Amino acid sequence: MIPEQKIGCIGLGHLGHTIARHLIDLGVPLTVWNRTASKAGDLGVPVATSPRDLIGHADIVIINLFDSDAVEGVLSGTEGLFSGSCSGKIIIDTTTNHFGRVGAFYAHAREHGCTYLECPVLGSVVPASQGKLTVLVSGDEAAYKSVKPLLSRIGSTLFYLGEPGLATKMKLVNNLVLGSFMATCAEAVALGEAAGVPRGEVIDILLAGAGNSMVLAAKKDKLKNGEFSAHFSSALIYKDLHYLQDLCRTLRKPLLVGSTVKEVFALARSKGIDDLDFSAIYEVFREF
Template sequence: MKTGFIGLGNLGKAMAKRLIGEGVELIVWNRTLEKAKDLGVKTAKDPAELISEVEALFLNLTDSDAVMKVLTDEKGVLKGNCTGKLIIDTTTNHFEKVTQFHSLVKESGAYYVEAPVLGSVIPALQGLLTVLVSADREAFEKVKPLLEKIGKNIFYLEKQGLATKMKLINNLVLGSFMATLSEAIAIGEHCGISKAQVIEILQSGAGNSMILNVKKQKLLDEDFSPHFSNSLIYKDLQYLQELCYYMKKPIFTGSIVKELFAMAIAKHLSEEDFSSIYKLFKYF
């Protein structure tokens, strides 16, 4: 299936590389086309041209405003030939905006597949992401072979918006774990225990988790080159807070953790990996 890809940030590019490695004929577009040079695939001049050339199109963008722009701009996706096409949106979206995307894409004659992913750069390169899907059953069955190239676990939630809401719930856990682990490591160091030993003990006890295992080396080396940035986790927690407000439900840990990532952004750590929240507890 000839496939398009829009959004070559850290995660998007990793997903695109995985698809290429799996033999998918890929055509890409990115606002900064230089990011596509090392992929060795054809680039489209604009999103409208891209959707007209492919059967399926992946989106992996920063936020819902970016998705709306890519869809509706003068040369956006929906200005191209969309009839019968599959638009697979892996962006972590706002819970209200994503329902608008379902409607806009359907009006264009295409299928909108809401498919946020759990995982970051390394699992994306290995095809080990978890994919949450809300879409018509027909569309889901059509895109499932493509999703299986990037994801090990695929959960079909069907009803519009549920995949996005579950992604935000997942990122409550992700952000909270990262903050708690970072604070624990920093406190251990302030007590005079080496960072490596604190981490080793946490991995043998209550701190043992996929998050610590994945971020261990970044914390040890203090190499916070981004896989998933502070600005993105902050955005996701803001979306979650707005979801809880909409449902008239309180959100306790999520609100506190969101403000910790806001502090990281205020300390000019916006584009560092979200594991750099460790710096707040160690150095500030």
């Protein structure tokens, strides 16, 4: 338990809902808010009427949203967090943001008397359900130390990077590897199958050989069964790689592999399957 602290959660998509469920199972008292209120129906905890309402009931607010536009709306919208009673509160933002937007989130939080922490997470629904995410943290060190017990219930590995912006930038770099591995594994499975090896056997051979990775191990059942309900969607990795392209432009660095991988996931978008798990990119390769 986190003594004497009231926790709020905003954003009940696949990952946000799983984080909230895990905390509830650990006995952490939560109040939640989601744009679609029905997504909170199975949690059995109080549901706020707005972000403004929620921060009146919480000392710490965990945000997990799709992108920086959504974060901006939750923070600064008409009924946003900053329109409520924010003084002394801490906002933990686990969203994968655009690196160019987080500076304003820090500044606006200070203007409203609260503290903003960047806390993007590595991992998806399965490790989130076990409290085994990896959490990257930037922002005020004292605030980080005060919420570290809570973060340790979300993630088994924490990295404190200090300087604002670094956690977000490192998350984008991590997702270059994530997206590239997934695209390569999916293409390899499709090629092996086309060559005449049964799909399941292709996957087992890859896991015993050069394809052995956390990514393929996590997605092997989805690929074997053709069941692509979203844990981490193609829409999210496409967004993250777009943000990474922007980062590389500011660094005056080329993004050679990542730009190609981004366009692979653009094919999922063009086929209308970008709301499925990003392992569904296999279906794109299979159709070539």
